[in-house]
Amino acid sequence: MSMLLIRGSFRVNGGAKPDGDTLPFIPEDPGDWKLVGGRAPIVPKADGRAGVRLEGVDTLETHYSNGSYGPERHQPLKFAHRAADELLTWLGFTHIERHADETVTTTPDSVPGFILTRGADAYGRCIALVGRGFPPGCSGYEIRVGEDLLRKTVNHHLLAVGLAYPTFYSGLPSDLRGVLKAAALQARGAVPPKGLWAEDVTVEGVKVTDMCAITADAGAVILPKLFRRLKDYLDYDPGNQSLAWFPAFLAGAGDKFRILPGDDEVTGMHHLIEITDGQTLRMTHPCEQIVFDDK
Template sequence: MLLIRGTFKVSGGARPDGDTLPFIPDDVAEWKLVPGCRRILPAADGRAPVRLEAVDALETHYGTGEQERHQPLKFAHRAADELLTWLGFTHVQRHDDETVTTVPEQVPGYVLTRGTDVHGRCVALVGRRVPPAYSGYWIDVDEKRLQKTANPHLVASGLAYPTFYTGLPGFLRDALAAAAQAARAATTPEKRGLWADDVTLTGAKITGMSSLTAYNGAVILPKLFRRLKDYLELKPADPSLTCFPAFLAGAADTYRIPQRPKPITGLQHIVEISDGHTVRMTHHAEEIVFEEK
């Protein structure tokens, strides 16, 4: 992975969540070294969003304008605050619009990246303080190096779901999967984090948008939330999920699961609907490996 040294600075109107935050390289020109389907276009101060590799926290803000929605904020905010605290921010104040102010205003750190996503965000492992090598160089990332980043910390804390793509080496996926399984099997709700309330596999009853967004709403895999939110907005007066499988087929997510040797297209193959309103997935998040786009 490509190592870039710099600072995390989340003030100035930034809206960091549990898996995305701004980063400014010490040498802004190093953004040009990051490969991917979309170029990184930094702001005037050099900052650009970094999306944590293999981590998906509950959404604090998804969508735009009047259609912006969030998942239950109890765990969404816990994940975001845990990420900032782990990086070295000693005080985080969150405002109603999800912007934050922090003390200190910025902290040193680094990213280890394979490239960008379709939104032009740098997808990376996120490290704190002094990096393990020189900035601007490609280095091998083993499990020991992985464990020094925030990504496995959030998964092991039970505050985020693992979400894998094919480009991440299998042995790193295995390490993150083991962390998720350990959190899910923890004996106390505090150690289990969101797994204590997760209903992705047991089933979430959806009677409207509030079923997904209320404080005590359904805690589900964020990718499933995003698909449900977009689906419900197509017909807000009718929350029936009868047509949701067809919607998932149209979204055409491509992925692999252990039982099937070939890629599968459409989440409808691993999502079940019952009574017209209850939705559940048939596989844990760590069993699904999405194809890179």
């Protein structure tokens, strides 16, 4: 498929809180942000930087809040921080210092790189494949992104080392999705499993008696999208930690998706979960079999 290429640099110093799948990017020509289409306009800061969200991957949350209710929370930080540090190291940062508030200081101050994007999401974040060094084409123009180029991105790298979950949306073509899926399956099938796959219990199931089950450092490692929905549910009524109404909560969220290899659209993640004994939650399909609607 064709994607818009933008050349620039990555810089997190100055108060950014990069995690394993989101970080700031500054185009050489900040006007290039106007070329990015999508669901919401990108509004850069004064220095030209704006947030980039990695296409096709999801890493454990280092600081998640839905912005409406409940405090900011995180998943087990061992793999959340490993993913964030792996992202920055791969891009070329040689020293990373993480502070208590999740802001990061790096050396050098910035590194050159490029993004390949289909557009912005509803939050004004640029959804992109991320590359390092010299770009494979002219900035501000669309180029063809094939399997070989995809394998040179940090998106592919994070899946290959087992520090990210494959999380797909409908705009990503099936051939590119297949390359990312293969990298994740190889990491999960390694002996021993690589990275977070050694502790993932998304399909196996986790006993949820309170918020600590998914947020403590020794808590369960689960798909971040499921974590975000579960965190929002538990924080909505802190006095009630029962999972009895969680399926209804998911139905109300209205996520639309397909379960591969089928083509039928399904609405509501309650179709993807199973609750046993009133407390044990599991997803009934592995994440690589799900394609969410990004419209």
